[in-house]
Each structure stands twice: as structure tokens, then as C-alpha cells.
Amino acid sequence: MTLYVDPPAWPAHDRLWSHLVSDSSLHELRTFARAQGLPDRSFDLDHYDVPADRHDDLVAAGALAVSGGDLARRLGASVLRVPGRERRGASRPALLARWAGLWPEPTASVRAAGAELVGRWREPHRVYHSRLHLADALDALDTLVSGGAPGSARLAALALWFHDAVHDGEAGRDEERSAALAVRLLAPLATGARGARGTGLLAADDVDEVARLVLVTADHDPAHGDATGALVSDADLAVLGGEPRRYARYAAQVRAEYGHVPDDAFRTGRSAVLDELLARLPDRLPDRPGAAPTLFRSAAGAARWSGAAGRNLRAERASLTD
Structure with missing residues (x-):
């Protein structure tokens, strides 16, 4: 395993930046980055963004200095690269647009809930359970529905938005907290809730159903005949x-x-x-x-x-x- 860093030639936020990558191990990449004091928020799906004044420190610590083109080729040849198409699909604007598309009327309350969810999926400690996984699971759901799988596509999509919205690495507890978050954010949007009148957003029973579907992802064992639970479970596991x-x-x-x-x-x-x-x-x-x-x-x-x-x-x- 080798780590690579390119010259600081990428302008952003009034600074120049380098990229730090691995050709084989995200684990070693993150371990090295943390040891060098790079914050987790610097990680961007398959690389770290590094300010110019840290470039020489990383080389001294063991990263190999290469040209920008060489770094791109090495990352592109590895299995770790996230292609541009996937990046765009997992971007904040793309995810917010998908969230808004689930609602007949994307009110201010709907948009606020979507913004909170996207913020959670973008938390810096996440590597797999990230915005990329959310986009992949939603794509997998679309594949199942287009293939004729039965069940409520809309409720399944809402459950996928919430299923790892809380991710602290505690199996079982994460799903419970994610289900509780679904109730907190969706209940004000349900029919009859203050401010939800006339929007046709959700039936009151739908909130409990979404929370139940989130819990299905704890063991991926929906009951026989639970078609919507099967949609959620299969979309979550599609990466396998x-x-x-x-x-x-x-x-x-x-x-x-x-x-x-x-x-x-x-x-x-x-x-x-x-x-x-x-x-x-x-x-x-x-x-x-x-x-x-x-x-x-x-x-x-x-x-x-x-x-x-x-x-x-x-x-x-x-x-x-x-």
C-alpha cells in the first residue's frame, strides 16, 4: 500500500490544495490522515483535500509526491475511485432534489427536513454509510420498482432516507434512533398536523409505517408478505x-x-x-x-x-x- 500526494495546484476558499490518496486501502489512508492531524471533514469519498502548507509534512511522513496526472491515474486504476457520475448523484443538490421529488408540495418544512437529513448523511465520520450509500440505495429501489417488485415505492424511499440517518456504529441502537428521527421529522408533515393542512404530504399512519420500515434494516428479515419491507431490505443490501x-x-x-x-x-x-x-x-x-x-x-x-x-x-x- 502506497499513499500519494500531488502538488498544491487546486484553488478553493482562497487557498491552494493538494489531494492525498491511497491505491489500495481507505483504512490505511484514514489512519495516516488522522495521525497527521487531517480532520475527517477533509475526506471526500476517495481522497483527502490537503491545504498547501501541509504538503511537505505529508511527504516527510511517508506519502509519495507525484504529479496531479500520476495521482489521478493511480487512483483511477484502483477500486477505490468514485466516478464523477456517482459523485454527482450523491451531491447535496442532487439529493435535495430527490427528497423534494417525494412530496406533492415541497413546503418549507419539507425542505428543512431534507436539509437536516442530507446534513446527517454527510457527517465526516462516515465512510460507507455516507451520502453515496444513500444515493445507491435509492437507485437500487428504482431498479426494483421498475422491475415490477410490489410494495409502496414512496414509503420505501422515505424509509431509506432515514434508515442510517443516525449512524454511531451501534448495531440495533442506530436503527432505533433513526426510526425515532423519522417520527420526529415526519409527524409534523402528516395530515392533520399543524402547518400540514392542504399539502397532502403524508397520512398519519404512514409515519409509523416508515418508522417500522427503518427497523427492518436492523436484521433485514421482513415478514413473509411484507412487500414494502422487502423493497427496503433489498435496496439496502443491493451493494452485495x-x-x-x-x-x-x-x-x-x-x-x-x-x-x-x-x-x-x-x-x-x-x-x-x-x-x-x-x-x-x-x-x-x-x-x-x-x-x-x-x-x-x-x-x-x-x-x-x-x-x-x-x-x-x-x-x-x-x-x-x-
Whole structure:
């Protein structure tokens, strides 16, 4: 693993900036950056923005000084790069536009809720559970719906907006807090709430349903016949069935996000997670109540992602053993 830094040639905020990247490990990149006092807010999906006066310090600490073109080529050849199309889709304006599109009338209250949510998804401690994951999950939902998967697309989309809106790394508790946040932000927009009259925003029962759907992502085990729960669960897990380079980037993001966990402990914990996921393959839809759980719960999700998910999960599991 090598770290690279280019010359300070990028103007912004009345300063010149360099970029710091890794060619193979976001975990090592973040560890190095923190050791050098770079704040997490300097991380931008696949690189750190570094002020000009820190360039020489990073080189002295071990980063390799390269030209801007060389750095771009090295990052582009790695699995860690986030292409421009994905960056644009996960940008603040793009996400706010998607949020507004869920509402028949994007009132000031709706826009304020969207701004708070986007702010949460942009928190600097996030690496995988970031605005990029939100955009990917919403895209996956669109894929399921266009493929004919049943369920309420709108309620599923709202649940995805909230499902990791609180992310402190506490399994179970994060989902509970995210569901509580959904109630707090959506209840004032429900029919009958003060200020919501005439907007047709949400039925009162929809608020509780969104909170329930958020909790589905705690174990990705929606009940038989819960079509909307299946949409939410499958969209959240769709990354598992991505093409190999995209999955490798996801795995690198997860390791970096849990960078405080020592390597041995991470391998043990991550291996257990992968074993649990693999135990739910091959995918098929349960054909009766009480049938064995599967990884993807909609027919569209199982058909599209289960084969690739099996290959990806087995490959990562083998890498942890190696």
C-alpha cells in the first residue's frame, strides 16, 4: 500500500490544495490522515483535500509526491475511485432534489427536513454509510420498482432516507434512533398536523409505517408478505450484488469506517457477518409463512443480485482467511 500526494495546484476558499490518496486501502489512508492531524471533514469519498502548507509534512511522513496526472491515474486504476457520475448523484443538490421529488408540495418544512437529513448523511465520520450509500440505495429501489417488485415505492424511499440517518456504529441502537428521527421529522408533515393542512404530504399512519420500515434494516428479515419491507431490505443490501470492483470498494469503505477496531478483531467480526449472509444464500422467495429466510426478499432483487452477492461474499470471506 502506497499513499500519494500531488502538488498544491487546486484553488478553493482562497487557498491552494493538494489531494492525498491511497491505491489500495481507505483504512490505511484514514489512519495516516488522522495521525497527521487531517480532520475527517477533509475526506471526500476517495481522497483527502490537503491545504498547501501541509504538503511537505505529508511527504516527510511517508506519502509519495507525484504529479496531479500520476495521482489521478493511480487512483483511477484502483477500486477505490468514485466516478464523477456517482459523485454527482450523491451531491447535496442532487439529493435535495430527490427528497423534494417525494412530496406533492415541497413546503418549507419539507425542505428543512431534507436539509437536516442530507446534513446527517454527510457527517465526516462516515465512510460507507455516507451520502453515496444513500444515493445507491435509492437507485437500487428504482431498479426494483421498475422491475415490477410490489410494495409502496414512496414509503420505501422515505424509509431509506432515514434508515442510517443516525449512524454511531451501534448495531440495533442506530436503527432505533433513526426510526425515532423519522417520527420526529415526519409527524409534523402528516395530515392533520399543524402547518400540514392542504399539502397532502403524508397520512398519519404512514409515519409509523416508515418508522417500522427503518427497523427492518436492523436484521433485514421482513415478514413473509411484507412487500414494502422487502423493497427496503433489498435496496439496502443491493451493494452485495454489485460488480466485483464496486463490491471491493464497499468492503474497503466498511473497513475504514470501523478503523478503530484492531485488525484481528475486525477479521473475526467481519467473518461472522459474512458467514451469516452466506447462510442465507442461495436466494429464493419464501413460498409459505415460516419458510427459511433468504438474503433478498423480492423476486426482482433475488433474480438480479443473489448470484453476484454469493460470489462477492465468498471472495471477501476467503480474503479474510488468507
